[in-house]
Amino acid sequence: MNTALENYNQKIASAAIEDMVLNMGPQHPSTHGVLRLELITDGEIVKEVIPHIGYLHRCFEKHAESLTYQQTIPFTDRLDYLASMNNSHAFVMGVERMMGIDKDIPKRVEYIRVLVCELNRIASHLIAIGTYGIDIGAFTPFLWCFRDREHIMGMLEWASGSRMLYNYIWVGGLFYDLPVGFEERCCEFVDYFKPKMVELNQLLTDNQIFIDRTANVGVLPLEVAINYGCSGPMLRGSGLKWDLRRIDNYSAYPELEFEIPIGKGEMGTVGDCWDRYKVRVDEIEQSLKMIDQCLNRLQNELKRTSDFDPRAKMPRKTIPKAQDYYVRCEGAKGELGFYFMCDGKSEIPTRVKARAPSFNNLSVLPEIAKGVMIADLIAIVGSIDFVLGEVDR
């Protein structure tokens, strides 16, 4: 059974004679967490990349199999901790569909969910862009992105009570309604943030140094992306209009208007690092558009009323029928899926599997990082935008 391990040890030992084996991480400022990359290099050229993951394996699936559905929601927040709302939204949606109550959720609840998810998506993309700037050597975008992200954190804290890990979306509803005045403050934020995006574009997107570092680097062809199960901005950066918000039309998304930005190869080849970066920038703009529409609905047709109870549809006991169900939705990093197996008798599922987008997006790294320079490897790793909490679960 251990032949694979022996083969691997043999391979590293023989590579160390001819070439150099270089360890990057787990403590490395550019690996975005505790990823360890083992590089077999010939001088500055990377011949092979062997990713080692699991340094943040926090046993999500074990927790989900030991706790009830409602108790698992805080643990879903900690998967992709940059976009917690999206994670709990996916999980909750799956449980609601299995319970058969997904059609009874009030419209206002759905719109609030989409609103906070899109806010969180912006926060996640801001971190992706800011830290990508640092990887490439630009420090200012990081400070600017974090400055704007703090506004989102403040607003979501106001709604849920926590800055990062919210536990706000519950099965059958929400923790609380939005606080009074949230919509107005959110409008102010959107007005404040739109010109900041223009500034950010001037600073980074059109920066010649940035373009030189990222264009034509780490090209990911579309068929490779699909075969490796890449999703989200990775897949869209390679030029495919594939967004589960449109394909599956869940929650309030069918009523919202937005476009799906894809990589066009403006600065180089379709599917290079710059394209992936640009898709994220464009997605922020689309998210702002969606937030505008949500706020518009929430302030007019779906106004808060004194008798509105966001927990009204919450089931007393969350016991779905005996069945298997795989739910997928568009998280900030790509297709986020949860697979449930329930026995129909208890509130605890027998098996839960989290299909994390970063896990699959990262698995393509050895393929696209073959034969690049070490400096370009950093650019590729940054453009994948993975979160180790989600890779390792």
Added chain:
Amino acid sequence: MSSEMNDSGGVVITKMNDLLNWARLSSLWPLSFGIACCAIEFMGAFASTYDLDRYGVFPRPSARQADVLIIAGTVTFKMAERIKRLYEQMPEPKYVISMGSCSNCGGPYWQHGYHVVKGVDRVIPVDVYVQGCPPRPESLIGAILELQKKIEGERLVG
């Protein structure tokens, strides 16, 4: 002291210990090492809004240059050896801040987390614990101030 003897400035008299301690506590350099969710708040504390640089705290990428190891996130068994090695690579005097519930005691993973070390103090000694999941950047700043108080009371010479 007459002004003719020293017209370019005054003289400060202090104890050697206080001078050393003052210098050390005013330039605490943490290792830029984040593990999980807390690392984002750790980054946030260095960014524009909270700006830890004003306390002389500036992250260093190498363990050889760092004074403080901030354990920001869940410590797993696969990671524990690496953390221990990082700690051993740091030069003395060195301090450890355990940031967040996970590194304090395992946090939410204390019961079913078969792969989570239930507290980083099982691996390396800890000076200051910060509570929260994740702690706010203000809490981290508070921990740095606590650590400065601790350093103030130490005696390096004499």
Added chain:
Amino acid sequence: MSFEDIKLLLSEKFGPEVIIGEETGGLQPALLIEPLRIAEVCLELRNNPKTYFDFLSSITGVDYGIEAMRFGVVYHLASIPYQTQLTLKVSVENNRDLDNLPSFPSITSVYRTADWHEREAYDLVGIFFDGHPDLRRILLPDDWDGFPLRKDYKTAEYYKGIKIDF
């Protein structure tokens, strides 16, 4: 293509014995496939212009409980051109002995996604994939004992001198 059409297509191509059964009780129907032929079934589903299941969403290793003595793997396929989804299931009986892992053919030659997913199923549930190019543990350390997502898994007391339980 509907679920019934896919069933028909598979039994025409490989004979009726390749489909052992089906589960249609829940929201998503699933096909139970003969374990040894899962790789060719996946290849056919991916390449056939009528189905084009070109995207593998996830692979889940399942332990069906201590009494059941069964292990299974669940494949979630998706088709990007047709925007459809399909669930395939395989399972074998096994006596839960750590020296006798349940074994399935690897589908890494069809979908590269399967590489890491199969390594994860091996790591956490203890399912061996025949023909996988590099079946090492992926999340846990190489010297870890046991497979944690098995229902009879007991946490060891110490790992390298560090106490595991709280």
